[in-house]
Amino acid sequence: MTGGPAFPATLERDWCLQADGEDPLGVLRERVALPDGVIYLDGNSLGPLPVGVPARLDQVVHEQWQQGLIRSWNTAGWMGLPHRVGDRIAALVGAAPGQILVADSTTVNLHKLLLGALRLTGERQVILTETENFHTDRYAAAGIAELADAELRTVAREALPQALDGSVGVLLLTHVDFRTGEMHDMRAVTARAHAAGVLVLWDLSHSIGAVPVDLDGCAVDLAVGCTYKYLNAGPGAPAFLYVAARHQANIDPPLHGWLGHRQPFAFEAEYAPAPGIGRLLAGSPPVIGIAVLDAALDAFNGVDMTELRNRSVELTDFFLHLVETRCGGQDLGVVTPRAAGARGSQVCLTHPHAYAVVQALIERGVIGDFREPNICRFGIAPLYVSRTEIWDAVEHLRDILEGGAHHHPRYAVRAAVT
Numbered sequence: 523m524t525g526g527p528a529f530p531a532t533l534e535r536d537w538c539l540q541a542d543g544e545d546p547l548g549v550l551r552e553r554v555a556l557p558d559g560v561i562y563l564d565g566n567s568l569g570p571l572p573v574g575v576p577a578r579l580d581q582v583v584h585e586q587w588q589q590g591l592i593r594s595w596n597t598a599g600w601m602g603l604p605h606r607v608g609d610r611i612a613a614l615v616g617a618a619p620g621q622i623l624v625a626d627s628t629t630v631n632l633h634k635l636l637l638g639a640l641r642l643t644g645e646r647q648v649i650l651t652e653t654e655n656f657h658t659d660r661y662a663a664a665g666i667a668e669l670a671d672a673e674l675r676t677v678a679r680e681a682l683p684q685a686l687d688g689s690v691g692v693l694l695l696t697h698v699d700f701r702t703g704e705m706h707d708m709r710a711v712t713a714r715a716h717a718a719g720v721l722v723l724w725d726l727s728h729s730i731g732a733v734p735v736d737l738d739g740c741a742v743d744l745a746v747g748c749t750y751k752y753l754n755a756g757p758g759a760p761a762f763l764y765v766a767a768r769h770q771a772n773i774d775p776p777l778h779g780w781l782g783h784r785q786p787f788a789f790e791a792e793y794a795p796a797p798g799i800g801r802l803l804a805g806s807p808p809v810i811g812i813a814v815l816d817a818a819l820d821a822f823n824g825v826d827m828t829e830l831r832n833r834s835v836e837l838t839d840f841f842l843h844l845v846e847t848r849c850g851g852q853d854l855g856v857v858t859p860r861a862a863g864a865r866g867s868q869v870c871l872t873h874p875h876a877y878a879v880v881q882a883l884i885e886r887g888v889i890g891d892f893r894e895p896n897i898c899r900f901g902i903a904p905l906y907v908s909r910t911e912i913w914d915a916v917e918h919l920r921d922i923l924e925g926g927a928h929h930h931p932r933y934a935v936r937a938a939v940t
């Protein structure tokens with residue numbers, strides 16, 4: 523068993539209501555604006571709208587842009603946004619200020635840091651990653667390997683330790699697996715890589731805002747992550763990157779641009795990188811997107827990531843417990859690790875008709891998502907998901923499976939975005 527929290531032998535919905543009412547973190551839910559009639563278990567794909575975002579957006583557009591015009595680059599501090607908001611993100615992932623920058627998309631940042639890393643590793647021109655890594659990470663690594671005349675080596679997770687040999691320059695891993703929710707031991711893996719002389723680049727897309735991360739404490743070299751999942755910064759929100767202070771003077775960002783220059787407004791003929799993390803900027807910051815991210819981060823003000831993690835562990839345990847005790851005999855499999863320490867903040871179940879089951883749930887207002895080949899994925903964002911919602915979601919799941927509602931032909935038609 524799990525070693526996680528124990529639940530009463532006979533569970534009823536009333537127990538959930540009471541436990542939610544007594545939960546000191548329950549009030550955090552008021553920081554996001556969820557629509558009525560929806561149980562939202564997809565915050566690991568696109569987080570909901572934080573309540574402070576519309577007013578901030580209005581201020582940026584009307585006060586700063588409409589009235590301030592170009593003066594706002596200085597008066598509203600637009601130019602400093604990638605750094606200031608980066609420092610706020612740093613506080614959530616155990617990084618001292620000056621090491622995180624908000625810029626571009628996760629995919630672009632992967633390109634920047636992978637090539638930057640290969641330029642630091644001399645003869646060791648091999649990127650190592652795992653077969654199950656997220657696709658954009660694998661595509662970016664393959665693209666950079668081609669560009670840099672390096673090699674991409676992809677192995678199964680179990681084979682990673684032996685694969686850390688003297689030829690490898692950089693290890694690229696996603697901390698929490700997008701499909702299964704399995705979580706790497708960042709401290710142990712980073713230490714093992716360093717012992718083999720390998721730099722480590724972590725993708726935190728499924729970690730930030732859901733599980734505690736200690737980048738400085740684990741001596742991580744490089745990291746990237748996205749902000750539209752558990753950080754709720756909206757569709758296509760700008761991503762972030764981390765370069766440990768000790769690497770900043772040496773890393774040569776492959777995308778040279780004026781905003782990464784040490785003096786952008788000197789308009790010098792030759793590129794000269796800014797000191798510090800600023801050299802990882804290429805072009806102008808997406809001001810509106812970063813301002814929205816800044817407002818979205820207010821939802822985490824005063825939130826202790828360890829307490830949030832405890833809540834996440836209890837909720838995912840609760841979900842698994844209900845599935846095991848109430849949905850027996852329904853062809854459901856559990857792919858998320860049962861041991862709380864080995865999983866992020868999601869629960870993934872397999873079912874032979876997973877796509878149809880997810881569609882039937884969505885029609886009932888329970889929004890999760892489907893991942894190939896047979897996974898029903900439920901993101902349990904600890905900021906706002908309640909026990910009562912998990913109870914209701916599992917009851918819908920049980921009802922659908924017992925009654926066979928998912929066999930209706932309308933659930934078999936696939937949309938472009940699953």
Ligand SMILES: *Cc1c(COP(=O)(O)O)cnc(C)c1O
Pocket residue numbers: 627628629630656658659696700725727728748761
């Ligand atoms: C969501 C996600 C991304 C997102 O990449 P973008 O380029 O920002 O769209 C990258 N990596 C992982 C592991 C993800 O889960």
